[in-house]
Amino acid sequence: MSKSFDLLIDGMIDALRAHVLPKSGDDFARGQVFSVIFALNGLKLAADWKAGPLQEEVRLQDTAFFEVRRLAAKMQHPPIPATPRMEAGLADPVRLETLRDEGDRQLGELLFWATGEGALAADRDTAKEIERALRGFIREQLKVEIGITAKSMLHQIATGEEQRQ
């Protein structure tokens, strides 16, 4: 199981045990909470993140690396990972999440490099183009994440009061 999924399930179980159970005086309500905890423990064993969005993010990162390598061919640049980093059919969320997180750090290094004095002095136009390309691909990656994010419930979360949307 991927680390972030594991943390989320553990957090849900602990929150129910620490905050909800002690304040649930009703036997039926307590039974419901215990059942949810049991179901969450089951999910921990059987479920994980969907591979699709993670694969899409890694693919976008790989496209970014490919493009930067092409643009920066005549420049001295930091290491750029060889692509594709995913072997065909990779669907293991643990591996995909690790690749995505490593890719984010490498994209960050390249963005700092492209906007740094060295790259700008070497070839300003190309450096600017690389910056634009990197930011564009990172934005596309954010869109993938936004697409799998539930709508914010700021009011309900902050106050505990239900609000009709």
Added chain:
Amino acid sequence: MQPIKRSDENAHAAAGRLPGSVVDDDIMQSALAVHLGRKFGNEVEICSFARKSSGFSWITYSFVARSPSMADRKLILRIGPPNGLFAPYSVLPQVYALQSMPGTRVPVPGLVTFDQNGAEIGFPFFICEHVEGDVPAPWAGSQLDEGHRRGIAGQFIAILGELHKVDWKETPLAILNGAGNERGEVGAIAAWRASLARPTARYYPLLDWGGRWLKDNCPVPPRRTVVHGDYRIGNFLEDDRKITAILDWELTHLGDPHEDLAWALMPTFNAGSRKFYGVVERDEVIELYQKASGIAVSRKSLAFYEAYALYQAAAIQMCAVRAFEVDRFNDMRMAVMATQMASIVRAFDRALEAVA
């Protein structure tokens, strides 16, 4: 409800990485009676003691202090919990602000007592007078009629202008000026960058890179003023269509006045609207503010601080992510805040483009 640590609490605490206690309201009430008894020089009974909020940061209580030697006093207690989002806490910026505003046109609750070390209560705290009024939630703003909101918005902007006119050099807030070796506003960006650099599972390249851009391109303030730091709809009390107190001074510092204006204009704090409080157009806000403060607003500085506002919002969310993932607090609200990161980073990137 106060978050408590997850099952690996002991291991973390033993490693010295986590505060060792949680807030117990009963113990708090007893300790408060002892503290106020000493302060007022007579036995004090604490009545109607109640938590006012279940916030992510400072915890607020209301209570009545009853003593044979005085009339009942309705008071507010605020404590900085050891496991809040921004722990460890200092009460001093709030205390300096509450000490500095009387005599100005910025309404604040009267300060009664404070203790930075929190020896008697166990946490840093301060106590202030209760002020009549309600806190309008930003997301509920649209339930009030437009005339009501326009009236409040006008007062709110006028008070911001008054705040930025305060001559802080003659007040307790002067101590926040520091040694003067670094521009305070640049130091504040560096502090958020340091906070974001703490290890978490996720790294957001645009956030890291954008933080450095902000630090390198921070404009020179038109005037160094008191900055409230969290000046927005939701951080004041209003009673009968009048603002009775500006609250939540925990992020007060000295810096660029555009910072407060940009923060107040964030759509998040205006029911998602680009209009201030959902009713006042941006240009009108700027005009009203300029008139009230005597400060000419720079569009470029305002755009910079709008990007900075989103950067701060992202950094605050990352504090929540860290609290959940690294410090293992079992408050699911923090886990949920983490899910909003992608939206905030995208908005921050757009705001950066608008400045550049």
